[in-house]
Amino acid sequence: MNTNPCTAEPPRARRSCPFVPIVCAAIAAAVAAACGGSSGGGGGGRGAAGAVLVSGTNGGQYYSFDGVNWTAVRGIAGAYDARGVAAGNGVFVWVGDCGVGCSGSAEASSDLDALSFDRSDLGSFTDARDVAFGDGLFVAVGRQPSFGALAWVSADGVNWATYEIEGFELATEVAFGNGRFVVAASTTGGLNDGVASSVDGDTWVGASPPDAGTIYQVSFGDGEFVAVGTRASDMANCAWFSADGTTWTTPFDMGTDGATFFVLAAAYGNGTWVVVGSSGASGQLAHTWRSVDGGVTWTDLLLGGPVLRDVAFDGDAFFAVGAMGTILTSIDGLSWFDVGVNDGALLTGVSVVR
Numbered sequence: 001m002n003t004n005p006c007t008a009e010p011p012r013a014r015r016s017c018p019f020v021p022i023v024c025a026a027i028a029a030a031v032a033a034a035c036g037g038s039s040g041g042g043g044g045g046r047g048a049a050g051a052v053l054v055s056g057t058n059g060g061q062y063y064s065f066d067g068v069n070w071t072a073v074r075g076i077a078g079a080y081d082a083r084g085v086a087a088g089n090g091v092f093v094w095v096g097d098c099g100v101g102c103s104g105s106a107e108a109s110s111d112l113d114a115l116s117f118d119r120s121d122l123g124s125f126t127d128a129r130d131v132a133f134g135d136g137l138f139v140a141v142g143r144q145p146s147f148g149a150l151a152w153v154s155a156d157g158v159n160w161a162t163y164e165i166e167g168f169e170l171a172t173e174v175a176f177g178n179g180r181f182v183v184a185a186s187t188t189g190g191l192n193d194g195v196a197s198s199v200d201g202d203t204w205v206g207a208s209p210p211d212a213g214t215i216y217q218v219s220f221g222d223g224e225f226v227a228v229g230t231r232a233s234d235m236a237n238c239a240w241f242s243a244d245g246t247t248w249t250t251p252f253d254m255g256t257d258g259a260t261f262f263v264l265a266a267a268y269g270n271g272t273w274v275v276v277g278s279s280g281a282s283g284q285l286a287h288t289w290r291s292v293d294g295g296v297t298w299t300d301l302l303l304g305g306p307v308l309r310d311v312a313f314d315g316d317a318f319f320a321v322g323a324m325g326t327i328l329t330s331i332d333g334l335s336w337f338d339v340g341v342n343d344g345a346l347l348t349g350v351s352v353v354r
Contacts, residue, residue, distance in 0.1 A: 050065060050314065051064065051065055051087070051112070051353040052065075052067060052312070052314055052319050052352055053085045053086075053087060053350065053351045053352070054070070054321055055083060055096070055347070055349035055351075056082060056321070056325075056346055056349075057081040057082070057345055057346045057348065058078065058081065058345055058346075059072065059077075059078040059080065059345065060325065060341075060345030060346065061073040061076050062341060063112050067314070067317060067319065067329055068339050070327070071112075071113075073094075073117075074113070074114075075107070075109055075111075075113075075114040075115055075116045075117040076094060076117055077098060079098055080094075080097075081096045081098070082095065082096040082107070083095060083096045083129045083349060084096070084129065084130035084131040084132075084140070084174075084348070084349045084351075085351045086131045086138060086351050087133060087351065087353045088133030088134075088137075089156065089157075091138075091157040092108065092110070092157075092353075093106055093107065093131055093133075093138055093140075094106070094107045094117075095122075095128040095129075095140045097128065103122065103123060103124055103127075104121075104123065104140075104142055105119050105120060105121050106119070106120045106122060106128070106131070106138075106140060106157060106160065107119055108120065118158045120154075120159070120160055122140070122152050122160060123150075125145060126142060126143070126144045127143050127144070127170075128141075129141055129142045129143075129172040130142075130172060130173050130349065131174065132174045132175055132176045134176030134177070134179075135176075135179065136155060137154070137155055137201060138153070138154045139151055139152070139174055139176070139181045139201040140152040140154075140174070141172070141183050142171060142172075143169065143189070147164055148168060148169045148170070148189075149165035149168035149171040149186075150162055150163065150164060151164075151174075151181075151198070153202065161202075163201060163202050163203075165196055166204060166206075167194075168185035168186060168187055168196060169185075169187060169188060170186040170192075171183040171184070171185040171196075172184055172192060173192070173219075174218070175218045176220060177220030177223075177225060178223070178224075178225075180198060180199045180244065180245055181199075181245075182195055182196070182197045182218050182220075183195060183204075184215045184216070184217055184218045185206075192215040193208065193212060193213065194206055194207075194208035194212065195207060195208060195209065195215060195227060195248075197244065205246060207245065207246040209240035209242075209248035210250055210251065211231050211232050211250070211251055212229060212231070212232060212240065212251070213229060213230040213258070214230045214258070215227050216228055216262070216264045216265070216277070217229075217264060217265045217266060217310075218245075219267060221266075221267060221268025221273070221313070222294070224241050224242060224243050225241065225242045225244075226239055226241055226266050226268075226295065227242075227248070228254075228263040228266050228275055229258070229263065230258030231253075231258070235259055236256070236258060237254040237263045238251035238252060238254060239252045239263075239291075239295045239298075240252070241295055252296055252298075253298075254275070254289050254298040254300070255289075255298055255299075256289075256300055260279060260280065260281060261278075261279045261287060262277040262287075264277035264278070264307075264308065264309055264310070265308070265310040265311045266311065267311040269314075269316075269318060270332060271292060272290060272292050272332060273290070273292075273294070274290055274311055274330070274333035275288065275290075275311075276308035276310070276311045276322075277308060279302060284306070286302075286304060286306060286307055286308045286328075287301070287302055287308075288301050290332075290333040290334065303328075303336060305326060306322050306323035306324040306326045307322050308320045308321065308322035308328070309321060309322045309323070309347065309348050309349070310322075310347075310350045311350065312350045312351055312352050313352070315354070316331070317329050317330060317331050318333060319350050319352075321347035321348070321349070321350045322346075322347055323346050323347070324340075324342060324344055324346075325342040325343040325345050326342065327340035327341065327350075328340070
């Protein structure tokens with residue numbers, strides 16, 4: 001099959017397009033954007049713009065230009081556990097480690113189809129959890145037991161400088177927007193209980209949202225950051241919003257209990273905030289939340305199936321990833337369609353090349 005979207009027939013023009021017409025239209029729009037985008041370098045001349053990038057464990061690194069056909073990233077070792085992925089400056093970067101007993105590292109390449117990526121060791125006993133790109137810089141976050149929470153900063157994904165995120169023991173999530181990076185971090189080394197912001201990845205300022213218990217993720221959309229997690233006072237699932245990552249709104253109740261519902265990631269698109277996660281006593285069933293009024297009120301939906309770990313919006317549709325190689329897509333956060341690789345890998349992150 002020809003998987004190059006710039007030469008192949010668009011998916012919605014085929015009888016085999018597996019979605020309702022509006023979804024097929026969104027896929028075709030994404031393909032058009034990809035073909036007209038800047039070159040990713042190699043890969044048969046495919047444009048990088050519009051690519052959806054996925055990170056995961058045990059070789060669970062994939063990319064797609066049409067949201068339907070997924071290609072494994074061959075240049076990263078099969079045992080590599082990637083926690084996060086980002087793209088910028090013509091470079092694609094996955095961060096994670098090579099398994100039990102390995103230190104954190106970054107895998108970088110300007111060609112998604114390269115047979116080998118440039119691996120950068122981030123330091124002994126380090127643990128890299130996520131990466132974001134903004135203002136010409138990659139910022140990866142994680143920890144080193146002797147120093148606590150760390151940020152690694154690079155312009156090319158190969159050469160990295162290391163900085164401490166003072167006051168925190170671990171940083172697990174990072175997002176960029178409005179000229180600054182914002183991380184979700186932990187003061188104890190356990191679950192995240194605060195946030196910190198930086199304009200350059202070097203100097204960080206902590207500023208926890210009011211009444212925050214656990215903060216699972218920070219993300220950026222609609223001109224502001226959102227933190228999702230649980231409220232300390234009653235364990236309710238909540239969302240907090242901030243323009244600068246420093247001054248946060250009071251929590252908006254999402255209508256579910258944080259003891260059995262887990263709000264793990266958020267994204268904004270088509271006038272809608274979408275949060276993905278899980279529910280059930282053991283947190284193993286996929287669950288989503290949706291708000292169309294800026295996060296003031298929320299409705300939730302039990303999807304079933306494997307837990308969802310991350311979500312991103314590519315300009316046309318949402319893509320959510322999770323356990324067992326699950327990849328779901330939706331235009332509105334209500335109707336979801338399975339476009340996953342379903343290979344058993346735990347998919348932990350999803351990002352979009354813009």
